[in-house]
Amino acid sequence: MAVAASPSLSLLPPAQRATPKPRCCTPPRDVVSWTSAIARPAREGDLPATAAALSAMLSSPAAPAPNDVTLLTVLSACAAAPSSPLARPLALSLHALAIKLFPSHLLLCTCLARFYLASRLPHLALQLFGSMPVRSVVTYNTMITGLMRNGLVAAAREVFDGMPARDKVSWTALIDGCVKNGHHDEAIDSFHAMLLNGVEPDYVTLIAAISACAEVGALGLGMWVHRFVVTKGLEHNVRVANSLVDMYARCGQVELTRQVFGKMRKRTVVSWNSMIVGFAANGRCTDAIEHFEAMRRAGFRPDAVTFTSVLTACSHAGLTDEGLRYYDAMRLEHGVAARMEHYGCVVDLLGRAGRLEEAMRVVESMPMRPNEVVLGSLLAGCRMHGDVDMAEQLMQNLLEQDPGGDSNYVLLSNIYAADGKWDGVSKVRSLMKARRVKKTPGHSAVEIAGDVHEFVCGDRSHPQAGELFEMLGLLMHEMAGCESCE
Numbered sequence: 287m288a289v290a291a292s293p294s295l296s297l298l299p300p301a302q303r304a305t306p307k308p309r310c311c312t313p314p315r316d317v318v319s320w321t322s323a324i325a326r327p328a329r330e331g332d333l334p335a336t337a338a339a340l341s342a343m344l345s346s347p348a349a350p351a352p353n354d355v356t357l358l359t360v361l362s363a364c365a366a367a368p369s370s371p372l373a374r375p376l377a378l379s380l381h382a383l384a385i386k387l388f389p390s391h392l393l394l395c396t397c398l399a400r401f402y403l404a405s406r407l408p409h410l411a412l413q414l415f416g417s418m419p420v421r422s423v424v425t426y427n428t429m430i431t432g433l434m435r436n437g438l439v440a441a442a443r444e445v446f447d448g449m450p451a452r453d454k455v456s457w458t459a460l461i462d463g464c465v466k467n468g469h470h471d472e473a474i475d476s477f478h479a480m481l482l483n484g485v486e487p488d489y490v491t492l493i494a495a496i497s498a499c500a501e502v503g504a505l506g507l508g509m510w511v512h513r514f515v516v517t518k519g520l521e522h523n524v525r526v527a528n529s530l531v532d533m534y535a536r537c538g539q540v541e542l543t544r545q546v547f548g549k550m551r552k553r554t555v556v557s558w559n560s561m562i563v564g565f566a567a568n569g570r571c572t573d574a575i576e577h578f579e580a581m582r583r584a585g586f587r588p589d590a591v592t593f594t595s596v597l598t599a600c601s602h603a604g605l606t607d608e609g610l611r612y613y614d615a616m617r618l619e620h621g622v623a624a625r626m627e628h629y630g631c632v633v634d635l636l637g638r639a640g641r642l643e644e645a646m647r648v649v650e651s652m653p654m655r656p657n658e659v660v661l662g663s664l665l666a667g668c669r670m671h672g673d674v675d676m677a678e679q680l681m682q683n684l685l686e687q688d689p690g691g692d693s694n695y696v697l698l699s700n701i702y703a704a705d706g707k708w709d710g711v712s713k714v715r716s717l718m719k720a721r722r723v724k725k726t727p728g729h730s731a732v733e734i735a736g737d738v739h740e741f742v743c744g745d746r747s748h749p750q751a752g753e754l755f756e757m758l759g760l761l762m763h764e765m766a767g768c769e770s771c772e
Contacts, residue, residue, distance in 0.1 A: 320343045320349055321352070324343065333372050357394060358394060362397075368405055374405055381398055395414060395418050396425045399425070399432070404432065423453055423456070427455045430445050434459065434460075435463070439469055452483075461473050462491075470498045477494075487514075492511060492529075497532075499511065500532055505539065508537065528556050530546045531560040531564065532564070534564070535567060540573075555586055558577065558584075562592060562596060565599065566595050574596060593613075598631055598634075601631060609631075626659070630660045633645045633663045637663055637664050638667060640670075661680050664676075674701055
């Protein structure tokens, strides 16, 4: 068990030491008594007193050496207070002590690795993991989960691939970690591999798999997972049902969304939010508003996400005054403080209605600096209603906040073009070239037999690109033949 040079417990900075208040008149005599004395402040969350009690044990000539339970007790106190300035140096000191007393202690090493990962010190966790002569499944799972939380997907995958035997937790940690880090295709591939290896997923795995399907639009696989959920009797698990509602909504299957929601025995705020978001995202704005009102009648208290959804629905439906009433009710009746996304919705609401001056006043009155989404919403309103002067003013702020955002340049260029200002269009293109900003190409996706295939314009990277272009050529030939017949 090796680690970079760690500070000795006795050498902690004075500011990080504390003198514990005397808790009893008789000093501890054996290791159990000392550990109990250390455990008392640890249970109370008093990390300085815990460190001081351990320091007293180590510095007392009559005290025995701490055992593994002693060190685990102090390490647990560090893990319970990760934000404390004492936690990290104390854990490093414990590591140094563990190297001396228990160089191959499996549980202690695993707990140290967990602490390092939770403290955003993955390099120390990997170093420790690499030096461990013996590792358990729990050790591997701890590493996979922690590395994924630190965004180190490749490192987590390497640990997973090196496991001698994988259990359900291992596969779930891998799939869930891939989803949360945006590696949705890899998550789906891993889910397939899990099933092929004969490991039955639990509800946590299924939620992760459903989320991956929602992100890439894999409706076929999502429906297969739904059937699996029903087969295993998990359709009434509220978290699974919420995931299915979200998945079907993102895949554009609003009626299937409604069916899942209608069969739920128990609903939460998340359930209602998923329905309202789904309706709003699919252009069913009236349904979104009706479900918002039904949510309130059912006794649920709308939260910030609920109001973001209903404001979006009002914006898309052109219900400007109704949206503004909901915005006022959010702050005054429900006590929900306006966040960046709410300001963005109000700006979009007013911008679509052509009330650009009001939208600008909202931006100027915001208690926080508006981000590129808020300013971009107002810029889109300028394009819709041809306000070139305001668009130019906004673009200056957008260039400061998001100089690489290609969509803003394209919007301004389109505003100039619609107004016949071709010199402005040329200026925007020159600016994009000077800043090396390239327009992000749009892409399309199609799901066939559970696999999602993505394409961009002129893309020949697909393994079946030759066959695809041959078929397109055949279709174009047949269409040309039909036109000549007419």
